[in-house]
Amino acid sequence: MIELKNVSLSFGEHPVLHDISLLLSEHRIAVIGANGSGKSSFARLLNGLAVPSAGTVSVDGHDTRKNGKDVRARVGFVFQNPDNQIVFPVVEEDLAFGMKNLGLDKATIASRTTEILKRYDMEHLREHPAHLLSGGQKQLLAISGVLVMNPAYVVLDEPTTLLDLRNKRRVTRALNALDQTLIHVTHDLDQIADYDRVIVIDEGRVVCDDAPSKAIPFYQELMA
Numbered sequence: 001m002i003e004l005k006n007v008s009l010s011f012g013e014h015p016v017l018h019d020i021s022l023l024l025s026e027h028r029i030a031v032i033g034a035n036g037s038g039k040s041s042f043a044r045l046l047n048g049l050a051v052p053s054a055g056t057v058s059v060d061g062h063d064t065r066k067n068g069k070d071v072r073a074r075v076g077f078v079f080q081n082p083d084n085q086i087v088f089p090v091v092e093e094d095l096a097f098g099m100k101n102l103g104l105d106k107a108t109i110a111s112r113t114t115e116i117l118k119r120y121d122m123e124h125l126r127e128h129p130a131h132l133l134s135g136g137q138k139q140l141l142a143i144s145g146v147l148v149m150n151p152a153y154v155v156l157d158e159p160t161t162l163l164d165l166r167n168k169r170r171v172t173r174a175l176n177a178l179d180q181t182l183i184h185v186t187h188d189l190d191q192i193a194d195y196d197r198v199i200v201i202d203e204g205r206v207v208c209d210d211a212p213s214k215a216i217p218f219y220q221e222l223m224a
């Protein structure tokens with residue numbers, strides 16, 4: 001479970017999130033809100049990419065401020081722009097990177113690489129230069145690079161905004177098939193209609209936290 005207790009976040013003098021307390025344990029959780037409302041900042045708190053200015057964030061009891069390594073082993077983070085995430089020149093090297101950091105042996109790395117490439121129909125791209133992939137393939141590679149590490153939680157910050165309809169559907173299907181707890185920052189309300197929980201953030205505050213049937217109309221009204 002991810003727990004936020006009285007969490008506030010400021011950048012210098014600029015407050016971005018205000019006194020948020022939440023328990024996150026459902027299978028599919030969406031985070032929605034206007035541009036600049038604080039969604040990415042919220043997401044970045046969940047795996048220790050950002051630490052709170054006040055309050056605590058903990059993942060299965062590990063404080064993100066004190067136990068960053070344990071937290072990052074549990075919480076995978078998929079950035080909006082896959083170019084921020086893909087660091088190695090060849091697809092299989094990029095997939096291996098995170099697993100090497102976890103200390104996995106060569107045979108496990110090779111078998112997980114094969115498995116994930118098969119899962120997303122990308123086996124033929126194993127030795128492909130990563131920078132020559134299409135936007136959708138890059139996004140799938142970025143997601144794959146997180147999933148091969150088998151995190152208990154996957155946080156996604158608008159992972160489909162760059163994609164055409166086919167790749168968006170493909171990524172959406174891939175995400176819907178995951179066993180992990182998913183915390184998904186998105187502007188795409190169609191994608192989250194069957195989620196377990198939707199958190200609406202406005203000006204750095206949680207203003208609605210409910211089922212999609214309640215939270216989505218609330219947000220639409222807020223934006224009207």
Ligand SMILES: Nc1ncnc2c1ncn2[C@@H]1O[C@H](COP(=O)(O)OP(=O)(O)OP(=O)(O)O)[C@@H](O)[C@H]1O
Pocket residue numbers: 011014016033034035036037038039040041042
């Ligand atoms: N590293 C930073 N330094 C200073 N201010 C920041 C930083 N990151 C975000 N902010 C500010 O925090 C506020 C919230 O930004 P954030 O990216 O969390 O919003 P968002 O809801 O994800 O927006 P969008 O939907 O446009 O992606 C904005 O005013 C932004 O300018």
